[in-house]
Amino acid sequence: MAAAAAALREGRRTGAIQAVLWGLLVPLVSAQEGVLHAVKNDDPQLTRDYCIYYNENWTSIPSNLNNVTYTRLEILTPKLLCSRSDVTHDIKGKAVVAMRGNCTFVEKAEIAHSLGAKILLIASETGLTIPYGNKTKNVTILVALIRNEDIIDLKQALGKNVNVTLYSPPLPNFDYSMVIIFAIAVLCVSLGGYWSGMAELENLKTVSSSGSHDSSNNEENVTLTPLTVVLFVAICCIMLVLMYYFYKWLVYVVIAVFCFASAMSLYNCLSALIRKIPYGRCRFPCFNKFLEVRLLFLATFCIAVSVVWAVFRNENRWAWILQDILGIAFCVNFIKTLKMPNFMSCVILLGLLLVYDVFFVFITPYLTKSGESIMVEVAAGPFESSEKNDGNLVEASAERSAPHEKLPVVIKVPRLEFSTAGLCFLPFSLLGFGDIVVPAYAAGMVITFLALALMKKGQPALLYLVPCTLITSALVAWYRKEMKKFWNGNSYQVMDPMDSAANEENSTRANEQREGQ
Structure with missing residues (x-):
């Protein structure tokens, strides 16, 4: 034992x-969360909001929906956008959705940017994270991660004719x-x-x-x-x-x-x-x-x-x-x-x-x-x-x-x-x-x-x-004038009350003797 x-x-x-x-x-x-606001093109009253994660060092997005510009959504999933051949039609000026995986966020962004896309949404099946990588200043496309289940919900709720915008509500002061x-x-x-x-x-x-x-x-x-x-x-x-x-x-x-x-x-x-x-x-x-x-x-x-x-x-x-x-x-x-x-x-x-x-x-x-x-x-x-x-x-x-x-x-x-x-x-x-x-x-x-x-x-x-x-x-x-003891450490002990009283009495007598002299 x-x-x-x-x-x-x-x-x-x-x-x-x-x-x-x-x-x-x-x-x-702290994380960098934002909102994807989606609107059905032929029915502006039908909207959906979804969570996105973005890198504030890559992307600056509005803090509200005032005076925002909407972009036509083009869903490419299940394609990964790891090569230009994954895109078979014009995506210039559009918000593109591609699946996460097989290549880096930066590589996807560079391909989407070269094809003229305005926004890149990366659909993730494994959870949301902040996109990382060495994104060059020449690549100005907005990049964000979104849950793949949200993209599926968006298609079912709004159909294919959808416009979207991104915004990030400000944190409290x-x-x-x-x-x-x-x-x-x-x-x-x-x-x-x-x-x-x-x-x-x-x-x-x-x-x-x-x-x-x-x-x-x-x-x-x-x-x-x-x-x-x-x-x-x-x-x-x-x-x-x-x-x-x-x-x-x-x-x-x-x-x-x-x-x-x-x-x-x-x-x-x-x-x-x-x-x-x-x-x-x-x-x-x-x-x-x-x-x-x-x-x-x-x-x-x-x-x-x-x-x-x-x-x-x-x-x-x-x-x-x-x-x-x-x-x-x-x-x-x-x-x-x-x-x-x-x-x-x-x-x-x-x-x-x-x-x-x-x-x-x-x-x-x-x-x-x-x-x-x-x-x-x-x-x-x-x-x-x-x-x-x-x-x-x-x-x-x-x-x-x-x-x-x-x-x-x-x-x-x-x-x-x-x-x-x-x-x-x-x-x-x-x-x-x-x-x-x-x-x-x-x-x-x-x-x-x-x-x-x-x-x-x-x-x-x-x-x-x-x-x-x-x-x-x-x-x-x-x-307290104890810096030397504090720096080097000092051993101490608990004194018996009788010993403490005796020491105090001895100290008092010594002081009295010195005063008498």
């Missing part, structure tokens, strides 16, 4: 570390879901920090009263020394690059790690509360030990929550609630478990993570052929053609390998105001676990959200969190 318990603790510790590493991959990201994310992040940090402090205090009291070090509590902790900090960040970089190249396999590894680590974390959080209740402590013998029935039921419940999420993880309407519950438990448990021996280790860790975040968000777009950052492509789920060999695409398809599979190590909150929410998949605001556990300081979070609102694009949260955390911590230590 001792060996099994040690293995369980090690597995829990490893799973937690792996999950937070994956969490560091995910910045605040302030995303109120950010308030919920802010509250969740600060709650996780507050609860995790309080739990960690109380656990450390209880351990110190035990050591003080018994005179021996209690190793059972320390086995649950992970202490990051300067060396392990460097290794930690190096592993983050390696994992991110591996995810960029091998997303379609590793995404399932991340899902499995998340299920294991979050179930264990939920059990740890709830069992800490249940043990405070002085009722229902029935036990039964098992391998020369006694197990509490209520904790066994609790373990079953936590596993069930994790399994239900894993099975229904792509159900946008409610699965995000389970993911957030598991994510909150994971973050609280990890903050309680993680130990920083001194401020020096903290500065090294956060400094390296800041460089890591900025490099993979802002610098890597200059290194990738698609022009997108490695961080954003991994967070959104790289497309199938992103498996590269010597920098060249080895597959022609631009479809994503696992279009419905996303990295689960994020807090997800649906946007409370969104004009296309009834058409598109429910849009979410996201915050990676890594931005909560390493670290999430309230002032830094506010600055992050302000930057997100002003720049209208995903932000590397650590760019704002790290300076706020380090500067405020250093200022507090400097004000």
Whole structure:
């Protein structure tokens, strides 16, 4: 049993570390949704609206239907438009629909543009994604993805004589879901920090009263020394690059790690509360030990929550609630478990993570052929053609390998105001676990959200969190004149009240003697 318990603790510790590493991959990201507005040519009162995804770096579309220009729709499906021979008649000035697959989005756009088409709609049977690729400035055609089932519905409802236009309703100036994310992040940090402090205090009291070090509590902790900090960040970089190249396999590894680590974390959080209740402590013998029935039921419940999420993880309407519950438990448990021996280790860790975040968000777009950052492509789920060999695409398809599979190590909150929410998949605001556990300081979070609102694009949260955390911590230590101890770390212990009183009395006598002299 001792060996099994040690293995369980090690597995829990490893799973937690792996999950937070994956969490560091995910910045605040947002999708680019729009609307295809279709009108029956001989009956303008008969209309249909459908969700589209577009790349705002490729395409600029109106924000409403005022003064828009309609274009005649030409449906080529099931043709793929990977060669000019797929088009047997004139499509000049028309909106063309072709099937997704066999060639990249850019290649389809170049062919449609060369034939004079005005709009290219790519019908997808595997889910909607933002079209990516190195589209040249000479190719000015509007490109968007649409569900193939919507094209089928359009043909059945409106027939063949249809005019269409694209528009993208503007997002609200302030995303109120950010308030919920802010509250969740600060709650996780507050609860995790309080739990960690109380656990450390209880351990110190035990050591003080018994005179021996209690190793059972320390086995649950992970202490990051300067060396392990460097290794930690190096592993983050390696994992991110591996995810960029091998997303379609590793995404399932991340899902499995998340299920294991979050179930264990939920059990740890709830069992800490249940043990405070002085009722229902029935036990039964098992391998020369006694197990509490209520904790066994609790373990079953936590596993069930994790399994239900894993099975229904792509159900946008409610699965995000389970993911957030598991994510909150994971973050609280990890903050309680993680130990920083001194401020020096903290500065090294956060400094390296800041460089890591900025490099993979802002610098890597200059290194990738698609022009997108490695961080954003991994967070959104790289497309199938992103498996590269010597920098060249080895597959022609631009479809994503696992279009419905996303990295689960994020807090997800649906946007409370969104004009296309009834058409598109429910849009979410996201915050990676890594931005909560390493670290999430309230002032830094506010600055992050302000930057997100002003720049209208995903932000590397650590760019704002790290300076706020380090500067405020250093200022507090400097004000208390404890900077040297804070930097190097300082051993401390819980003193006996009698000893404390005696020391205070001795100190008072010494002061009186000095005053008498």
